[in-house]
Amino acid sequence: MTTRWLTPEEQRAWRAYVAGYLLLEDAIDRQLQQDAGMPHAYYSILANLSETPERRLRMTDLAERLKITRSRLTYAVSRLEKDGLVRREECRWDKRGSIAALTDEGMAVLEDAAPGHVATVRAALFDRLTPEQVGQLEEIFGQVAQGFQGDGEGEAAPEDLPWRRRSSPCSGTS
Template sequence: MNTASKSGGDLAPRWLTDEEQRVWRAYLHATTLFDDHLDRQLQRDAGMPHIYYGLLVQLSQAPQRRLRMTELAIDAKITRSRLSHAVARLEQKGWVRREDCDTDKRGQNAVLTDLGFEVLEQAAPGHVEAVRQAMFDRLTPEQVERLGEIMRIIAEGLQPQDSGADLPWLR
């Protein structure tokens, strides 16, 4: 059953229509399966979870392959605590190292090592193929364009305009 909180006094909840409920459940089902598919592929082929792969990609695309830990958490949409744990695991593997921030003595940078970059280069072709097979090979070019448009609209609507928003990756 659908539940919703009342946001405006005595206003009745705006229940999903049958079609909206069908689309919502299909979205949840597909994204759960997709995340699991990518995570299993990366674990099998590269020995890392999808979240670690994403962190390595972000660092590989940053200037000098380095980002402030806070910026990396924001970009990855994970808490600083979860990021710290992930970076510690990546440090153990020799794929990332932490450095003190030159401009802020309290801050730290995560830096992608040469070994981490090599691991990423080896993992990328298999990961891209998994994404292509699971998503893009199943869609027409028009569907890909429409899906991109829809996802941008949803993301823009969820992106907080208030810099003081209480978001997990800002904690």
């Protein structure tokens, strides 16, 4: 099998993506640690729960929204639960599943952190782009995500998607 090496243009684009992603994630994490005492992943959990009816979501559905493994989500929710920001509840329609629920305290923390988070995202990303580039960014990463998840026309999503994995390679749990 012959390796299809990246072209010089692809290599530059790849390295630009990696550098941009890592610097953006670092800026967001630093702001959230400073303002809310939590990493971006935890903020994302609170934000996603805040957007759902009754601020509750089944853990497997939350893992899919966040594009993370169920074991990583379980760990994060446990930490947020200790801080009183999230509460776990039994799933009435599936005894094997559980629900993550955003508490009033979690909502207050989210509301306090959101303005700084949005300002950081705006300054670090969107203020540097033209409206056309924002559309291109959405189109490009929408296409990338769709490629991993199937075409939506009956094609099954791969079982290797993070939220479908039985366990993460490091944790040994599901």
